[in-house]
Amino acid sequence: MHGGASEALASPTFRNPSHLRRGAALRNVSTQGISRRGAAHPDSRPTPLPVQRCFCTNPDRGAPPRSGVCVRTPRPSQMPPEGVPRTGGSLSHKFLHIMSLSFTDFALEVYPFLELQPFHRVYYRVLEAFARGRIPRLIVTMPPQHGKSVGATTLLPAYLLGLDPDLRVAIASYSGSLASKFNRRVQRILESSEYAALFPETTIKRGTRPPSYIRTADEVEIIGRRGGLLSVGREGSLTGNRVDCFILDDLYKDAIEANSPLIRANCWEWYTSVVRTRMHNASRELVVFTRWHEEDLIGSLMRREPVVPLERWEQLGPEGAPASGTAPEGWLHLNFEALKSSPPTELDPRRPGEALWPGQHDVALLEAKRRLDPVQFECMYQGHPSAREGLLYGGNFAEYDLLPRDVVRRGNYTDTADTGDDYLCSLSYVVDVDGLIYVTDAVYTREPMEVTEQLVAEMLLRSDTREAAVESNNGGRGFARAVQARVPGVRVEWFHQSANKEARILSNSATVLHLVRFPRGWSLRWPELYAHLTTYRRKFRANRWHDAADVVTGLVEREATGRSGRLRYVKIV
Numbered sequence: 001m002h003g004g005a006s007e008a009l010a011s012p013t014f015r016n017p018s019h020l021r022r023g024a025a026l027r028n029v030s031t032q033g034i035s036r037r038g039a040a041h042p043d044s045r046p047t048p049l050p051v052q053r054c055f056c057t058n059p060d061r062g063a064p065p066r067s068g069v070c071v072r073t074p075r076p077s078q079m080p081p082e083g084v085p086r087t088g089g090s091l092s093h094k095f096l097h098i099m100s101l102s103f104t105d106f107a108l109e110v111y112p113f114l115e116l117q118p119f120h121r122v123y124y125r126v127l128e129a130f131a132r133g134r135i136p137r138l139i140v141t142m143p144p145q146h147g148k149s150v151g152a153t154t155l156l157p158a159y160l161l162g163l164d165p166d167l168r169v170a171i172a173s174y175s176g177s178l179a180s181k182f183n184r185r186v187q188r189i190l191e192s193s194e195y196a197a198l199f200p201e202t203t204i205k206r207g208t209r210p211p212s213y214i215r216t217a218d219e220v221e222i223i224g225r226r227g228g229l230l231s232v233g234r235e236g237s238l239t240g241n242r243v244d245c246f247i248l249d250d251l252y253k254d255a256i257e258a259n260s261p262l263i264r265a266n267c268w269e270w271y272t273s274v275v276r277t278r279m280h281n282a283s284r285e286l287v288v289f290t291r292w293h294e295e296d297l298i299g300s301l302m303r304r305e306p307v308v309p310l311e312r313w314e315q316l317g318p319e320g321a322p323a324s325g326t327a328p329e330g331w332l333h334l335n336f337e338a339l340k341s342s343p344p345t346e347l348d349p350r351r352p353g354e355a356l357w358p359g360q361h362d363v364a365l366l367e368a369k370r371r372l373d374p375v376q377f378e379c380m381y382q383g384h385p386s387a388r389e390g391l392l393y394g395g396n397f398a399e400y401d402l403l404p405r406d407v408v409r410r411g412n413y414t415d416t417a418d419t420g421d422d423y424l425c426s427l428s429y430v431v432d433v434d435g436l437i438y439v440t441d442a443v444y445t446r447e448p449m450e451v452t453e454q455l456v457a458e459m460l461l462r463s464d465t466r467e468a469a470v471e472s473n474n475g476g477r478g479f480a481r482a483v484q485a486r487v488p489g490v491r492v493e494w495f496h497q498s499a500n501k502e503a504r505i506l507s508n509s510a511t512v513l514h515l516v517r518f519p520r521g522w523s524l525r526w527p528e529l530y531a532h533l534t535t536y537r538r539k540f541r542a543n544r545w546h547d548a549a550d551v552v553t554g555l556v557e558r559e560a561t562g563r564s565g566r567l568r569y570v571k572i573v
Contacts, residue, residue, distance in 0.1 A: 103128035107155050110194045122347050129316045131160050137331045140288040141383040143338040152288040153182045153249045158189040162199030165225035170243045174253045176233030180217040183231035235270050243278040247286045258292030268300050294385040306330030311345035338381035339366050371523045374531040392509050392536045399520040404432035412468035413554045416476045423547040424452045428463035437555050438517045444529040457486035467491040502540040508553045515556050
């Protein structure tokens with residue numbers, strides 16, 4: 001299966017006995033008016049007895065649910081909708097229960113088989129902030145088969161309609177049939193006994209009764225209220241329909257569609273002429289995608305509207321208040337990388353190299369997928385898309401099986417990390433009589449200098465390197481001295497690189513591809529080095545890391561221009 005079709009079936013699927021017991025307990029406390037809705041006359045609204053269980057949890061603190069009496073004092077923004085009774089001049093316990101139910105607790109009650117991973121709980125907490133209006137415009141990017149659609153397109157619409165039965169919610173996907181499938185799954189939740197116990201005011205048509213309400217695969221209305229759920233495929237029509245909350249889930253079926261300029265243009269036109277025209281001042285919008293192309297819908301939005309990375313909990317704002325850090329027309333963007341490569345954040349505290357869901361997609365599996373197609377992996381699994389036609393090197397590096405017999409020089413070129421997020425890149429190589437450069441060994445890491453000094457020294461000995469050059473711009477001089485002390489038999493030199501990095505890399509790219517060779521299978525030996533070189537883009541500022549490209553450029557500058565080239569070397573005494 002492809003795109004949203006496969007993602008729709010992806011979810012945490014391990015049973016949790018404690019959650020099953022919780023669901024059973026909840027069903028037991030439900031009285032006849034709640035749990036036996038189907039036995040009542042279809043034209044009559046259920047009249048539930050007071051709910052005896054309350055989940056008074058603060059979703060922002062992740063506290064476990066606890067039963068008992070809700071004692072929260074609601075804010076003016078939490079006044080009950082028309083038709084919800086008040087008791088003794090205060091809000092009913094039922095309404096307080098509804099407003100205090102977290103999205104995570106809701107999900108575990110209606111889907112007791114879920115076993116949520118840490119990133120799922122973060123994801124659901126952000127979705128709850130969206131559901132309660134604290135985030136008006138939200139973008140979530142996530143790898144395929146990580147439960148993206150279960151949270152956003154199946155559970156979230158049901159939760160939204162429970163909080164506000166007057167809400168008009170719309171789901172859109174790349175095909176009408178897939179959008180209808182999402183709609184039917186939401187409807188099954190709405191008519192479940194677990195849902196009735198949680199949100200008794202939100203009911204839908206059963207069979208043919210009541211006859212005046214709509215219930216199809218594409219649309220369902222809430223009985224006695226103004227709300228409902230619509231589903232539409234890309235390029236489908238929503239004429240005459242007001243939408244309070246729009247959820248867009250994977251508007252491209254696969255890479256073939258996303259790589260088509262015509263389909264991308266049609267998708268953008270549909271979005272601007274259909275989605276945006278159905279929305280009003282108070283409407284909310286959720287875009288939840290697996291990235292396919294740098295000019296997909298999310299890429300188009302990023303070029304036209306402010307998009308702020310969601311990295312800190314404070315960006316969600318205090319409970320009941322709008323999220324901070326976004327302009328009225330802007331977005332918050334939550335991106336989950338399959339293999340952590342960006343620095344740790346409050347929402348994603350993983351260390352670089354850790355898998356998002358090791359139980360389902362471990363590091364070995366993800367690295368194997370990256371080796372097959374680094375460009376596609378960066379798009380789909382990392383959320384960092386780039387167009388193949390915009391790559392500087394791509395997969396065009398020459399590979400060798402055996403080193404040449406006539407070796408002229410053995411050398412090394414090292415660029416130390418500029419910042420804590422940068423990579424140290426150190427390449428050992430040999431040069432043959434024709435001037436071709438054969439990379440023989442590499443250290444490519446973000447480990448601190450006290451670690452990399454030893455790693456580079458060991459590599460110099462292992463590769464029988466005679467001389468090494470180290471850029472001195474960012475602590476390189478001290479690094480060179482430390483390495484020299486570890487390998488006194490190697491001549492370690494430092495130099496200051498004054499030329500513009502962008503100009504150097506771009507102007508020497510053709511020479512790099514012509515002269516530099518890597519050992520066959522280098523994608524397995526140095527996967528990060530391979531990924532960063534083969535996905536490096538011509539648009540300089542579109543690249544996150546320049547370290548690998550800088551060093552291969554340095555190789556050809558040093559060797560192709562001869563020993564008396566533009567760089568000045570100073571021997572360390």
